[in-house]
Amino acid sequence: MNPIIDVQNLTASFKDKKGKTFIRVVNDVSFQVQEEEIFGLLGPNGAGKSSIIRMICGLLIPKSGGIFIKGISYQKRMESLKYISTVLEGNRNLYWRMTVKENISYFAGNRGIQFKEIKDQADEWLRLFGLEEKKSELVGNLSRGMQQKVAITVALCLNTKVILLDEPTLGLDVKTTNELKKILTKIRNEFKKTIIISTHDMKLVEEICDRVVIIDRGKKIVEDTVEKLMELFQIKTYAMSVKGGEISEKKLNRIVRQFPEFSYDSTSGLYRVDISNTTSFYAFIELLKKEKVYIDSIEPDRLDFEKIFTILCERNQVDAVHVQE
């Protein structure tokens, strides 16, 4: 199956504040997004997600590598942008002094679509988002959540195959976030759209994304289905609580560095243990014994996606330290 978005060996770099040296913010990242997929683009702050989004939606030129949208290279900007509409982070996508309807009409017009062509469709989207009563309201008078829904409605009315959403749940209350999750799933299932979401909201990812790519320090650290990642970690990971003894922070750092399969959660005091590497596991047990730290309990760890994300990023951090050393 041909991917609708194909990102190949993407690299981006900017000059530092002094303008002397280049900082590489995206380093050789490749991933593919299939049609009708809800795809998550994840990473901690400063990982390079925003740069990747800006490159996909044409706001930044890659230093090297390629982006193909429906097989069309980003270099043919005007052609490739026909297939994608983007809702950027925050409430900066709409004209505040124009009404909801005027915003839809304006942005559709810029893509050569007359409002009368999409009127019924726009009404349908507005009804779905519970905004039919707000059609003639100035966007500036709407709540943050409503503005976000209007921005997504505008993107949907542009009739593109792909919708890119940057932090769609940021600043939204729980109720609106849950509504949004349902609507996004419906958009994919019933209207056959491909949705790319860049987010920090791991619950959103766990609940609606089919596949994810995790970026850290400009590099791809994993690309897989959410289901597989959850399975992979659920089977092999155990939560271990300990008592007695004391492991200093220095020693703790050494353990984490020595055994990247383990992680320590300081708030719960639990060691998260991956038993797939048995040699490492025994060595870890030996170390605990040596430090007179006794195991109190070992239970299969019920990880949510947020924990998996944290573990993956921590491992990447350890790898990066090793490479530096």
Next chain:
Amino acid sequence: MLSMFKSNIFKQYIEFRRYLTNTLLEFFIFYMILMALFLGFNTFAGQMDQFGEKIEYVVAGYIIWIFALAAMQSIGWEVYTDIQRGTMDQLYMTPISVWKILLSRMIGKVLIQSSGVVLLTIASMVTTGVYLNVDLVGIIPILLLTLFSMFGIGFIVAGICILIKQVDNLLILFQFLIMSFIYMPIEKAPFLKYFPFIYGVDMLKQTMIDHVSLWEFSAGDFVFLLTNSFVYFCLGVGIFRLCEKEAIKRGLLGKY
């Protein structure tokens, strides 16, 4: 293309309607400035010969200046506010060249401002008693041709806005720069005709003040005006596109 053009003209109309009080106030201020100019001129140059001709020059120049502001400076403010609001990024994510969107907006702005300029012209003629020659057959074609070189300069301003972003002070300064160009007499410095819009402004002044009809201008005048407008329009679009290319390369768009 036509939908895009219509959408942007309509957007200008919506904004005009929504900021109606502000727009009316703007025209009132323009009118007050004109009155101040007139009274000042009346007081200090009252004894001078050819007073009538000189005050006609001031009024005509002022009317052209307001038109020029709509064509050149307003697009700078449009781009500036779109960058501030973040909506400029949305324009760059549409599969249409942004310069075409901006051109539609400039045309929309000029069309809307025209009604205000007409009212202001009538008001100033009635109050000052200085009656300009409003020969629409002569004025409209010259104005249309001149507008394109003004749009070209508007594009250069817009390009600078995209690259530098914080240009509000520059835009304020720019309006006085336009004024000085408009009032500069071409006969005193003939080389000025190679500058953007000056030749067209001079032809407009000849029509409005000296009652020169369209047919009295030579074909050479029109060829020169057409060439001047075409060159500066293309130059403006070219510089704007270079600026946006540089902004995309440097990652200045979508920075949030």
